[in-house]
Amino acid sequence: MPRLLPYLLLLPATAFLCVFFLYPFVLVAMESVTREGSYSLDNFQRMVSHWKFGTAMRNTLLLAAVVVPVQLALSLAMASVVTKLSTGRSTLLYIFAIPLGISDLAAGLIWLAIFEQTGFLNSALYGLGVIEQPVLFLSYQNPMVIFAAIALAEIWRATAIMMVILVAGMGLIPKEYGEAAEVFGATAWQRFRKVTLPMLKPSLQTALILRVILAFEVFAVVIALGGTNFPVLMEETFQWQFTLQDRGVAAAYAMVILGISVAFTILILRLLHVPKGARV
Amino acid sequence: MSGNRNRSLGAALAAVTTIYSAGVLAEPLFWSTQANPIEETQAMREQVLSGFEGGVDYQSSELGPWLTRLQAEAGAGSGTIAVLGGLHGHFSGLEDNLADLGDIDSSAVKSALLELGTLGTAEQKYIPWMQATYIMAANKKALEFLPDGAELNALTYDQFVDWMKAMAEATGGPKFGFPAGPKGLKHRFFQGYLIPSYTGSMVTKFRSEEAAAAWEKFRELWQFTSPASPNYSFMQEQLVSEEVWVAWDHTARLADAFNERPDDFVAFAPPAGPAGRAFMPVVAGVAVPTTAPDMDASKALVAYMLKPETQIATLRATNFFPVVDVALPDDMPASVRLSGEAIAAATAASDAMPALLPVGLGDLGGQFNQVYIDTFERIILAGQDIPAVLDQQGDALAAIVEQAAAPCWAPDEPSDGPCPVD
Amino acid sequence: MTTATDTVSVTRDEVRSASKWLFVAGVVMLCIWVLLPIYFLMINALSSPEEVTSFPKRMFPSFDLASVTFFFKFQGVLRALWNSVQVASLTMILAIGLGAPAGYALSRFDFRGKEAFRFLVIMTRAFPLPLLALPLAIMFIRTGLDDTILGLALVHATLALPFAVLITFSLFSGIPVELEEAAWTLGCTRIQAFYKVILPLALPGIAASAVFAFVISWNEVFAAAVLTIQNRTLTAFLLQSLDVSPLPLKFAGGAMLVLPALIFIFAVRKYLFAMWGIANR
Numbered sequence: 001m002p003r004l005l006p007y008l009l010l011l012p013a014t015a016f017l018c019v020f021f022l023y024p025f026v027l028v029a030m031e032s033v034t035r036e037g038s039y040s041l042d043n044f045q046r047m048v049s050h051w052k053f054g055t056a057m058r059n060t061l062l063l064a065a066v067v068v069p070v071q072l073a074l075s076l077a078m079a080s081v082v083t084k085l086s087t088g089r090s091t092l093l094y095i096f097a098i099p100l101g102i103s104d105l106a107a108g109l110i111w112l113a114i115f116e117q118t119g120f121l122n123s124a125l126y127g128l129g130v131i132e133q134p135v136l137f138l139s140y141q142n143p144m145v146i147f148a149a150i151a152l153a154e155i156w157r158a159t160a161i162m163m164v165i166l167v168a169g170m171g172l173i174p175k176e177y178g179e180a181a182e183v184f185g186a187t188a189w190q191r192f193r194k195v196t197l198p199m200l201k202p203s204l205q206t207a208l209i210l211r212v213i214l215a216f217e218v219f220a221v222v223i224a225l226g227g228t229n230f231p232v233l234m235e236e237t238f239q240w241q242f243t244l245q246d247r248g249v250a251a252a253y254a255m256v257i258l259g260i261s262v263a264f265t266i267l268i269l270r271l272l273h274v275p276k277g278a279r280v
Numbered sequence: 281m282s283g284n285r286n287r288s289l290g291a292a293l294a295a296v297t298t299i300y301s302a303g304v305l306a307e308p309l310f311w312s313t314q315a316n317p318i319e320e321t322q323a324m325r326e327q328v329l330s331g332f333e334g335g336v337d338y339q340s341s342e343l344g345p346w347l348t349r350l351q352a353e354a355g356a357g358s359g360t361i362a363v364l365g366g367l368h369g370h371f372s373g374l375e376d377n378l379a380d381l382g383d384i385d386s387s388a389v390k391s392a393l394l395e396l397g398t399l400g401t402a403e404q405k406y407i408p409w410m411q412a413t414y415i416m417a418a419n420k421k422a423l424e425f426l427p428d429g430a431e432l433n434a435l436t437y438d439q440f441v442d443w444m445k446a447m448a449e450a451t452g453g454p455k456f457g458f459p460a461g462p463k464g465l466k467h468r469f470f471q472g473y474l475i476p477s478y479t480g481s482m483v484t485k486f487r488s489e490e491a492a493a494a495w496e497k498f499r500e501l502w503q504f505t506s507p508a509s510p511n512y513s514f515m516q517e518q519l520v521s522e523e524v525w526v527a528w529d530h531t532a533r534l535a536d537a538f539n540e541r542p543d544d545f546v547a548f549a550p551p552a553g554p555a556g557r558a559f560m561p562v563v564a565g566v567a568v569p570t571t572a573p574d575m576d577a578s579k580a581l582v583a584y585m586l587k588p589e590t591q592i593a594t595l596r597a598t599n600f601f602p603v604v605d606v607a608l609p610d611d612m613p614a615s616v617r618l619s620g621e622a623i624a625a626a627t628a629a630s631d632a633m634p635a636l637l638p639v640g641l642g643d644l645g646g647q648f649n650q651v652y653i654d655t656f657e658r659i660i661l662a663g664q665d666i667p668a669v670l671d672q673q674g675d676a677l678a679a680i681v682e683q684a685a686a687p688c689w690a691p692d693e694p695s696d697g698p699c700p701v702d
Numbered sequence: 703m704t705t706a707t708d709t710v711s712v713t714r715d716e717v718r719s720a721s722k723w724l725f726v727a728g729v730v731m732l733c734i735w736v737l738l739p740i741y742f743l744m745i746n747a748l749s750s751p752e753e754v755t756s757f758p759k760r761m762f763p764s765f766d767l768a769s770v771t772f773f774f775k776f777q778g779v780l781r782a783l784w785n786s787v788q789v790a791s792l793t794m795i796l797a798i799g800l801g802a803p804a805g806y807a808l809s810r811f812d813f814r815g816k817e818a819f820r821f822l823v824i825m826t827r828a829f830p831l832p833l834l835a836l837p838l839a840i841m842f843i844r845t846g847l848d849d850t851i852l853g854l855a856l857v858h859a860t861l862a863l864p865f866a867v868l869i870t871f872s873l874f875s876g877i878p879v880e881l882e883e884a885a886w887t888l889g890c891t892r893i894q895a896f897y898k899v900i901l902p903l904a905l906p907g908i909a910a911s912a913v914f915a916f917v918i919s920w921n922e923v924f925a926a927a928v929l930t931i932q933n934r935t936l937t938a939f940l941l942q943s944l945d946v947s948p949l950p951l952k953f954a955g956g957a958m959l960v961l962p963a964l965i966f967i968f969a970v971r972k973y974l975f976a977m978w979g980i981a982n983r
Contacts, residue, residue, distance in 0.1 A: 009804060013863060024841070109956050210864070
């Protein structure tokens with residue numbers, strides 16, 4: 001019985017994913033290696049040889065490389081603050097969690113309203129007398145500004161995902177550990193590094209994996225702020241699937257997104273290995 | 281994956297779901313990419329389709345879900361969509377999934393438009409539903425910078441660029457806006473305005489010296505174009521916020537500006553090049569998928585869309601003009617009056633040159649547009665060498681036209697085989 | 703925090719008040735960072751159309767409700783809202799019901815196929831949904847799941863399941879297995895031990911999974927737009943047309959979509975804290 005138990009517990013989820021994910025996935029995956037009825041890597045060839053592929057790949061990775069570490073630090077800070085408080089804790093958690101409720105489309109809308117030429121940032125600077133004329137931030141001539149705007153919007157939008165997971169995980173760290181460390185004279189920073197972080201590993205791992213995967217699928221915010229200036233992989237997937245009506249190449253893009261997601265997941269699993277019996 | 285197992289599982293699930301999908305007697309589903317802005321959707325339902333007996337379920341969505349749903353119904357072999365609404369280009373490539381509408385009386389529609397609806401096949405795949413075109417709009421503040429002797433409705437590209445230059449220099453920043461954003465219709469400007477105005481051709485002379493001169497001119501104009509343009513999709517927004525003072529766009533995408541502040545804006549005909557004053561129509565059509573649940577109801581709805589009252593109501597709702605001859609009432613919105621005058625000025629000009637929508641490209645229509653977009657991004661945004669880019673993109677263009685075996689369309693001379701790219 | 707090391711020249715109390723001051727300032731900064739963009743959204747949603755397009759922008763809303771009321775008059779909004787609530791609730795139930803047992807199994811047992819399962823879960827989230835929508839829609843049309851609340855909830859549950867599995871996994875992993883064993887030795891069955899000891903501890907993780915499931919379902923547009931016709935969700939109903947709608951309506955619609963999700967998060971926020979650990983002061 002105990003040997004079968006894990007399988008029984010996994011069965012419903014597995015069956016579910018087989019029907020609603022694996023089956024359509026296999027069909028799309030087949031499409032990526034099929035061209036005009038026969039197997040070929042032509043779709044991948046087309047994808048790679050298109051002049052936007054390299055840029056889209058580079059942009060996607062670069063954005064993730066900038067955004068995810070900042071989010072990790074920020075979400076750890078937020079989660080620590082929330083768990084540390086004794087009063088107003090749930091209010092603060094709620095405030096920090098607010099961006100969670102905002103879809104990426106709506107987030108793009110909000111941040112465009114901030115950065116556009118007649119937007120809030122220009123209004124504020126103008127009101128303070130810093131500028132005499134509204135500045136054009138999102139110009140194709142300033143790719144760095146566009147990048148920064150997208151990164152800020154992504155950091156704002158998606159940090160809460162990690163924060164909530166970390167808050168839930170921090171709750172399971174027995175307070176006595178921290179108190180014991182304090183008795184021995186550990187500073188707050190030392191307690192955080194030597195007690196909280198190691199104990200938080202399982203949650204950190206989960207938060208990072210989910211965040212990194214979602215970072216590779218970034219789309220709506222990029223479109224809103226970057227227009228066509230900042231191609232990313234997901235944008236190209238949409239483009240090939242719907243505008244260019246070439247499902248094979250779109251499927252190839254999707255396989256690439258899947259591939260880099262899996263590669264980074266393995267990397268995170270390696271780096272944040274949770275040893276067996278690490279349960280305290 | 282065994283299809284059978286999925287099916288029986290699905291059937292079991294479906295049994296559960298019947299409690300949720302309490303059966304409302306379905307109104308015919310009008311599945312459309314048009315009238316997508318929320319107010320227009322509302323107006324389509326309340327003002328245009330409310331007169332159809334039994335009611336219509338009008339649903340507007342973006343191209344992605346629209347196409348996916350349509351393909352899924354075709355793939356499953358049964359569907360709920362009764363009538364499809366979309367632009368000419370949206371139907372391109374769907375020929376196999378569309379029923380022949382040849383038995384609907386569409387004699388009131390101009391034959392040139394009807395011809396587009398065949399999509400290059402022998403059947404009437406869609407029936408024109410409404411039309412529009414692209415015009416220029418300017419804030420009245422811009423008019424004082426017009427070059428001496430220039431007439432607003434008879435500008436040349438040279439004069440236009442001089443105007444934008446004078447304005448940019450006088451106001452301290454570029455004031456021309458161009459819809460080069462992800463949803464902007466930039467490719468239509470190159471296909472139907474810039475290139476034909478200089479070459480008298482859309483395809484054949486794609487990489488001619490005249491075409492290079494056209495791109496040269498556009499590069500000059502780009503200096504006086506707002507650098508935020510790659511973010512712009514609907515120029516009415518930037519016109520109203522006065523981020524730009526002059527813009528080229530689709531009449532329906534300028535309408536809000538005209539309607540909100542009719543006294544502050546003027547509409548005028550697009551400029552002319554050495555070969556003429558090219559302009560491009562926009563045609564939206566209605567079609568019926570072969571999987572429609574009730575073919576007669578679908579065809580009745582298509583016929584309803586052509587009635588003069590419906591056409592006028594559609595104009596009010598969407599800012600797209602009728603495809604049949606109707607007498608417009610006097611109380612039309614300001615956008616109709618303003619853009620109507622500009623359209624008349626463009627089409628009636630002595631050097632007017634209609635550039636038609638691509639026909640016969642099938643599912644390569646998107647890739648055809650992409651050639652023009654890529655050319656723009658490479659020459660203008662990336663600053664690459666014009667002849668070299670035109671040469672490479674010309675190869676891509678030739679390959680697409682050849683693969684589709686599409687003969688030339690206006691303004692190119694008719695061809696026997698696939699339209700050549702010299 | 704670095705001030706804690708400079709105890710030489712300042713008294714302990716001063717250090718405490720300084721670091722407390724720093725802490726409060728940090729919290730305030732974080733709150734502003736999170737709330738300011740929401741505030742801007744609200745300004746635009748609650749201002750008149752002319753104000754939304756004007757420059758410079760106002761920094762306070764004028765409480766012009768024209769744009770917001772437009773939506774309430776919009777045909778079918780309430781029904782779409784109700785559909786969204788149903789889909790999101792079903793998604794939540796499915797995601798937790800399927801995901802939590804799987805998360806528990808991953809954390810407590812070693813068995814063959816464990817890695818394969820984890821990869822299946824991660825792949826689910828890493829593959830772009832819009833491409834899966836076509837084969838799924840074909841399957842749904844054939845089986846009659848098309849245009850049903852359940853059908854859409856099944857798709858949304860697929861998106862939410864990885865969150866539920868991985869979060870509950872990490873939470874269960876953080877709960878000492880000794881606690882469970884102690885309960886067994888005290889005469890609990892495995893099931894009793896789970897209910898009485900583990901579940902209360904795992905509540906934050908389950909609450910977090912619920913939040914994610916709800917929010918994912920609430921904000922998902924693409925599948926909703928393809929798979930629902932008569933039973934449109936609010937997001938499919940509003941959001942996909944917002945993009946091309948006039949600016950004032952964009953913001954009013956955006957604000958309207960955000961509100962229910964915020965109410966939901968507010969309702970479950972306190973379950974995100976463990977009842978043990980930090981809670982047992």
